Amino acid sequence: MEYFLEQLINGITLGSIYGLIAIGYTMVYGIIGMINFAHGDIFMIGAMISLIAILALGLTASASFALLLLALILVLAIAMILASAFNWTVERVAYRPLRGSFRLAPLISAIGMSIVLQEFARIAQGGRPKPMQPLLSGGFELMHRTTEAGDFIVRISTIQIIVIVTTLALMALFTALITRTSLGRAQRSCEQDMKMASLLGIDVNKTISITFVMGASLAAVAGLMFFLRYGVIDFYIGFVAGVKAFTAAVLGGIGSIPGAMLGGLVIGLIEVFWSAYFSVEYKDVAAFAMLAVVLIFLPQGLLGKPEVEKV
Amino acid sequence: MALAPQPTQQGGARTAQTPTVPKGDQKRLLIDLLLTGLIASAIFGPIVGMNATAPQGGLVLEYRWAAVLWLVGIVVVGRLLLHLLVWNRPDWVKPIHIKRLGAGLAGLGLVSLLLGLFVVKAPWFDAAGVFGLIAGAWFYISSSNETAAERGAPSPLANAIEPLGKYVGVALLLIAIALPFIPGVDRRIVDLAILMLTYVMLGWGLNIVVGLAGLLDLGYVAFYAVGAYAYALLSTIYFPLWFGDGITPWAFWLVLPLAGLFAACWGLILGFPVLRLRGDYLAIVTLAFGEIIRLILINWYDFTGGPNGISDVPRPSFFGIPFTNDENGFAATFGLTYSPLQRIIFLYYVILMLALITNFVTMRLRKLPIGRAWEALREDEIACRSLGINTTNTKLTAFAIGAMFGGFAGSFFATRQGFVSPESFVFMESAIILAIVVLGGLGSQIGVVVAAIVVIGAFELFRELNFLKAIMWEGFDPTQYRMLAVGVAMVLIMRWRPRGLVTKRDPSIYLKEKKAVSADLVAQGHG
Incomplete structure (x- = not known):
C-alpha cells in the first residue's frame, strides 16, 4: 500500500511533466495538423537553458528556501523566453514556408529540425550527461507505519510539490487564456477553419506563431521540472520524452488541452507502475507499445472528437 | 485536418519569407536587423556561449562569447544581404541575376575548392571555396520566389x-x-x-x-x-x-x-x-x-x-x-x-x-x-x-x-x-x-x-x-x-x-x- 502510494506520487509528478510537453503537441496539431517532431527537443533545450541559468546564477542548495524559490522563478522565466525564441524560429524557418506543400513535407522538415536541435545541443554542450546535486531537498512525510518488517514511509518531496503545483497553476492559466481571451478565440477559430478565420480578419500566421511560443514555454517549464526532479540531463532526453508526450496528446484526444494533461498523467502512471511492478528495462518498450495501441485502437483519444474524412 | 493553404499565402514562398520592411525604409530595416540579432543571441547566447562542463566532477560554466558574436554576426549580415539582394532589391536586379550570381559564386567556389585540394594545397583556397559554395547555394535558393507549385517543376538545368x-x-x-x-x-x-x-x-x-x-x-x-x-x-x-x-x-x-x-x-x-x-x-x-x-x-x-x-x-x-x-x-x-x-x-x-x-x-x-x-x-x-x-x-x-x-x-x-x-x-x-x-x-x-x-x-x-x-x-x-x-x-x-x-x-x-x-x-x- 505504501509502495503503491509512493509510486502514485511519482507517477503523477512524471505525468505532469509529460502533460506539459503534450500540450505543445496538441495545440500545434490542433491548429495546423502536423506533428511538431522537434517539440521534444524544445523540451530538451528548455532543460539545458534551465541548467545553464542555474549555473550562471550560482544557485546552490545552501541558499535559503525563499531565495531559491525566487531564483527558480527567474530561471523559469528565462527558460520560457529562450525556448520560445527557439520554437518561434523553428516554425518560421522550417514550417511556415511549407504550408500548402504536400502533406508529408512539414513532417520531414520537422524531423530534420529535430536532428538539427539535438546536434546543436550536442556540439555546443557536449554529449555527456550533465548531473547536478539536487537543489531542493526535503519533503513531507505523508504516512509512517512501523511493522515488524520495518518502517514504511510515504514521502512527498518539495520538488514533487513544486512540480504538481506549477503544473496545476499553468493549466489554469492556459485554460483561461484559451477560453477567455481574444487570443484564445483566434486560436480556436484557426483550429476550426483557417481560411474562414483569415477572411474574418485574424492574422493566421501570427496566431500560429503564438501557438508555437506557448507550446515552447510550457515545454521549457517541463524541462526545468524534469531537471529539478531527476538532476541529470543530456542532449538526447527530448527524443523519448517527446514520443511519450505525443502518445499522451493522442491518448487524451489530439487538439484538447485537458486531454493532453489527462493523457500525460495516464502515460506517467503507466510508466511508473510498469517500472515498479514489472521491469525497468522495458519501460520504454511499454511506452512505445502504448503509443502504437492508442493510435491504432483509439485514434480519437479519450476526450477528442472522432475525425470524419470528407471525400 | 488538411494543411489548408491560406489566402494570405497565395504568393507562395515569397510572401512567407518576405519581411514587412518596405523598400528604402532604413529605420524599419534597422529594427528588423536588431530583432534578428536579438533572436539569434537568444538562440546562440546560452547554449553556445555558456558551456556547462564538468572538468573536476561539479558542473561549471565555460564562457565562449567570441563564438556567439561570430554566429550572431553571420546571421545578421546574412539577413542584411537577403534584404538588399533578394527581398528589397533594386528594380534593375532581377531574380535571375541573383540566381546567376549564386550559380557563379558556387562555381567559383568549386574551382577554388578543387584548386585548394589538388593544386595549391592551401587551406585558404579550400575555405574560400566552401564558403563560396555555401553562399552561392544560399543566393540560388533564396532567389527562387516561385510559388510552392512551381518549385516542384523541373529547373532549366534539370x-x-x-x-x-x-x-x-x-x-x-x-x-x-x-x-x-x-x-x-x-x-x-x-x-x-x-x-x-x-x-x-x-x-x-x-x-x-x-x-x-x-x-x-x-x-x-x-x-x-x-x-x-x-x-x-x-x-x-x-x-x-x-x-x-x-x-x-x-x-x-x-x-x-x-x-x-x-x-x-x-x-x-x-x-x-x-x-x-x-x-x-x-x-x-x-x-x-x-x-x-x-x-x-x-x-x-x-x-x-x-x-x-x-x-x-x-x-x-x-x-x-x-x-x-x-x-x-x-x-x-x-x-x-x-x-x-x-x-x-x-x-x-x-x-x-x-x-x-x-x-x-x-x-x-x-x-x-x-x-x-x-x-x-x-x-x-x-x-x-x-x-x-x-x-x-x-x-x-x-x-x-x-x-x-x-x-x-x-x-x-x-x-x-x-x-x-x-x-x-x-x-x-x-x-x-x-x-x-x-x-x-x-x-x-x-x-x-x-x-x-x-x-x-x-x-x-x-x-x-x-x-x-x-x-x-x-x-x-x-x-x-x-x-x-x-x-x-x-x-x-x-x-x-x-x-x-x-x-x-x-x-x-x-x-x-x-x-x-x-x-x-x-x-x-x-x-
Whole structure:
C-alpha cells in the first residue's frame, strides 16, 4: 500500500511533466495538423537553458528556501523566453514556408529540425550527461507505519510539490487564456477553419506563431521540472520524452488541452507502475507499445472528437 | 485536418519569407536587423556561449562569447544581404541575376575548392571555396520566389539533363561494374563504394514503401536489424549447433534468403496493425515499432547479447571457399597471389548484385498489377478502395517487400562488419535512409542512387575537411557536424525542392508513347 502510494506520487509528478510537453503537441496539431517532431527537443533545450541559468546564477542548495524559490522563478522565466525564441524560429524557418506543400513535407522538415536541435545541443554542450546535486531537498512525510518488517514511509518531496503545483497553476492559466481571451478565440477559430478565420480578419500566421511560443514555454517549464526532479540531463532526453508526450496528446484526444494533461498523467502512471511492478528495462518498450495501441485502437483519444474524412 | 493553404499565402514562398520592411525604409530595416540579432543571441547566447562542463566532477560554466558574436554576426549580415539582394532589391536586379550570381559564386567556389585540394594545397583556397559554395547555394535558393507549385517543376538545368537520364543510369552501372579494376582505386574507395551501395539498396527498399506505396515508414531500420541479427545469430550459434561447423562457409548464402524471409514476416507483423493508419500517425507508429525492436535487442540479453552485440560473425566466402591465405583459400584455389583486397572486392560485387536485384524487382513490380495498385494507393486511398483494390493486401505487400530488401541489406551488413550491436540500428539510421529517399525524390530510382552518393560521399568528405581545422579554432572536428548537416539538408530540401533532386517520374502506364511526368503531378505521401 505504501509502495503503491509512493509510486502514485511519482507517477503523477512524471505525468505532469509529460502533460506539459503534450500540450505543445496538441495545440500545434490542433491548429495546423502536423506533428511538431522537434517539440521534444524544445523540451530538451528548455532543460539545458534551465541548467545553464542555474549555473550562471550560482544557485546552490545552501541558499535559503525563499531565495531559491525566487531564483527558480527567474530561471523559469528565462527558460520560457529562450525556448520560445527557439520554437518561434523553428516554425518560421522550417514550417511556415511549407504550408500548402504536400502533406508529408512539414513532417520531414520537422524531423530534420529535430536532428538539427539535438546536434546543436550536442556540439555546443557536449554529449555527456550533465548531473547536478539536487537543489531542493526535503519533503513531507505523508504516512509512517512501523511493522515488524520495518518502517514504511510515504514521502512527498518539495520538488514533487513544486512540480504538481506549477503544473496545476499553468493549466489554469492556459485554460483561461484559451477560453477567455481574444487570443484564445483566434486560436480556436484557426483550429476550426483557417481560411474562414483569415477572411474574418485574424492574422493566421501570427496566431500560429503564438501557438508555437506557448507550446515552447510550457515545454521549457517541463524541462526545468524534469531537471529539478531527476538532476541529470543530456542532449538526447527530448527524443523519448517527446514520443511519450505525443502518445499522451493522442491518448487524451489530439487538439484538447485537458486531454493532453489527462493523457500525460495516464502515460506517467503507466510508466511508473510498469517500472515498479514489472521491469525497468522495458519501460520504454511499454511506452512505445502504448503509443502504437492508442493510435491504432483509439485514434480519437479519450476526450477528442472522432475525425470524419470528407471525400 | 488538411494543411489548408491560406489566402494570405497565395504568393507562395515569397510572401512567407518576405519581411514587412518596405523598400528604402532604413529605420524599419534597422529594427528588423536588431530583432534578428536579438533572436539569434537568444538562440546562440546560452547554449553556445555558456558551456556547462564538468572538468573536476561539479558542473561549471565555460564562457565562449567570441563564438556567439561570430554566429550572431553571420546571421545578421546574412539577413542584411537577403534584404538588399533578394527581398528589397533594386528594380534593375532581377531574380535571375541573383540566381546567376549564386550559380557563379558556387562555381567559383568549386574551382577554388578543387584548386585548394589538388593544386595549391592551401587551406585558404579550400575555405574560400566552401564558403563560396555555401553562399552561392544560399543566393540560388533564396532567389527562387516561385510559388510552392512551381518549385516542384523541373529547373532549366534539370530539363537540359533529363534527356540524358537513361544514359546516366547506364553510365553509372558501367562505372559501378568496373570500379574495383579502375587504376588508382584502392581499398578505401571500394569500402566507401560498398557503404554507398548498402545505402542505395536500403534507399530502394524504402522507396517501395514510401515512394511507391506512399506509406511513410520511420522504422525501416528495424528490418535492417532483423536481417543483421538473423545472419549473426544463425551463423554463430544455431547453424553450428544444428549442422556442425562445416556449414559456416556457406552460412551467408543460406541465411540470405532466410533473412529476407524473416524481415518480410516482420514487415507483415508490423504492417498488419497499422493498416488503418495514414500520414503522420503511421509515421509515428512505425517509429515506435523501430524503437521497440531496438530496445528488445538491447534488453533481451540471453538471446541477442544485449548492448554488447554479437561478435565474430563469419565473413563471407566465395561460395564455400574462404578468403584466407592458405591452400584452401580463394587465392590458392584460383592460382592468384593472396591479397586482403580480394574479399573486399567480392563483397563489393555481392552488394552490387543485391542492389541491382532490388532495382530490377522494383522496376518489374511496377509493371505488375501490384505495383500499379501501390501507386494508386499513394495517389488516393479512398478512390483506390472504391475501385475494388484490396488495400490490405496492397499495403502489406509493400511493407513486406520493402522489409525483405532491408533484411537482405542487413545480412550483408552483418557479414561485412563481422559484428552487430543495437547501436547500428538507431532512429538516426532510419532518418538517414529517409533523407536519401527524400533528397533523391520520392519514387525515383535513379534519384536514390544520386542521393546516396551525395549523402554518404558528403559524410566521408567531412572527414577530409582538414583545411577547416587549419582556419577554424583549435580542436575543431568537422566529423562532429555530419548529422547537423543531414538535418539542415532535410529542412532545406523540403523548402527548396520538396520533390527531390530528380524531379522526373516515369509513368507506369501510358498510351502509345511514354512521356515524362513532372514529380509535381505525382501525389506523395498521402498514405
